[in-house]
Amino acid sequence: MKRLFHKHDHDQPCTFMVNMLHGQAEGRLKGFKRLYAMAHVLRCGPCRRFLESLEAMLKRVKETRPADPPPEVIEKLLEGDWKEESRP
Amino acid sequence: MPTRTYAPAAADSLESAVRRELPILYRFATRLTGPRGNPEDLVGRALLQCAKGWDRFDGQNARAWMLKVLRNEHLQEVRRKSLVLEPPEAMANAVCHHMPVSAQAMRRIALEQINEEIGNLPLEFREALVLCDVEEVPYKEAATILDIPLGTLSSRLHRARHMLRNALAETIPIDTEAP
Numbered sequence A: 001m002k003r004l005f006h007k008h009d010h011d012q013p014c015t016f017m018v019n020m021l022h023g024q025a026e027g028r029l030k031g032f033k034r035l036y037a038m039a040h041v042l043r044c045g046p047c048r049r050f051l052e053s054l055e056a057m058l059k060r061v062k063e064t065r066p067a068d069p070p071p072e073v074i075e076k077l078l079e080g081d082w083k084e085e086s087r088p
Numbered sequence B: 001m002p003t004r005t006y007a008p009a010a011a012d013s014l015e016s017a018v019r020r021e022l023p024i025l026y027r028f029a030t031r032l033t034g035p036r037g038n039p040e041d042l043v044g045r046a047l048l049q050c051a052k053g054w055d056r057f058d059g060q061n062a063r064a065w066m067l068k069v070l071r072n073e074h075l076q077e078v079r080r081k082s083l084v085l086e087p088p089e090a091m092a093n094a095v096c097h098h099m100p101v102s103a104q105a106m107r108r109i110a111l112e113q114i115n116e117e118i119g120n121l122p123l124e125f126r127e128a129l130v131l132c133d134v135e136e137v138p139y140k141e142a143a144t145i146l147d148i149p150l151g152t153l154s155s156r157l158h159r160a161r162h163m164l165r166n167a168l169a170e171t172i173p174i175d176t177e178a179p
Helices: A015-026 A031-043 A043-063 A071-078 A081-086 B012-031 B038-054 B062-081 B103-120 B121-134 B139-146 B150-169
Strands: none
Touching: A015 A031, A015 A043, A031 A043, A043 B103, A043 B121, A043 B150, A071 B012, A071 B038, A081 B012, A081 B038, B012 B038, B012 B062, B012 B121, B038 B062, B062 B121, B062 B139, B062 B150, B103 B121, B103 B150, B121 B139, B121 B150, B139 B150
């Protein structure tokens, strides 16, 4: 409980929370861990800001996924040298 | 956050595996080679290696196996040519605060900047970030592809995010609202 309700004198997330905050940002946390993380960020400004900024960044990072190859490149690759090699 | 959609299918034949996994192989190759590289060439060589080694594939997860072959092919090329992976030139002053810029243009610039900063990350961190955060490959699969323990992957991923946040903090305000 002491860790849940505390005050910071700096603007860094709590060291013991960092892994959990990464998990929460990815949507991986379940059950008690998720509740704990949510309760913690409600009370802890630096962790809340860290989580919000991490979630926003991950959302943007996903949007940078490169485009799939164009159909002509797919066709070219599908008919490449590997096909000869794979023939028995 | 949406649940991960990654679902490796069982491989039936090399050809069907290639057809199914070609898009992710190409996207990963694009990230590995960078903007000046030739992802098509890298994928072509990786497919050749896959064909040569198909009889040694254990049939468990074709996607992870093929991505690993692709990565090894890239690493071999880097070593062979002693390539120095130069980061792309920094896009100086990408966001001009004195000119009116549409929200869409701001968004495009921001994405370009993020792309560029991802490209600037050292290879081992870039690989982890691209596989887990961009392609949404599960940790276990990503660790197999990169041939590292889960703990190392997690640590590299956190470090990569930290580096990216720091790099972007100077140029783009990453806040909760999209521009």
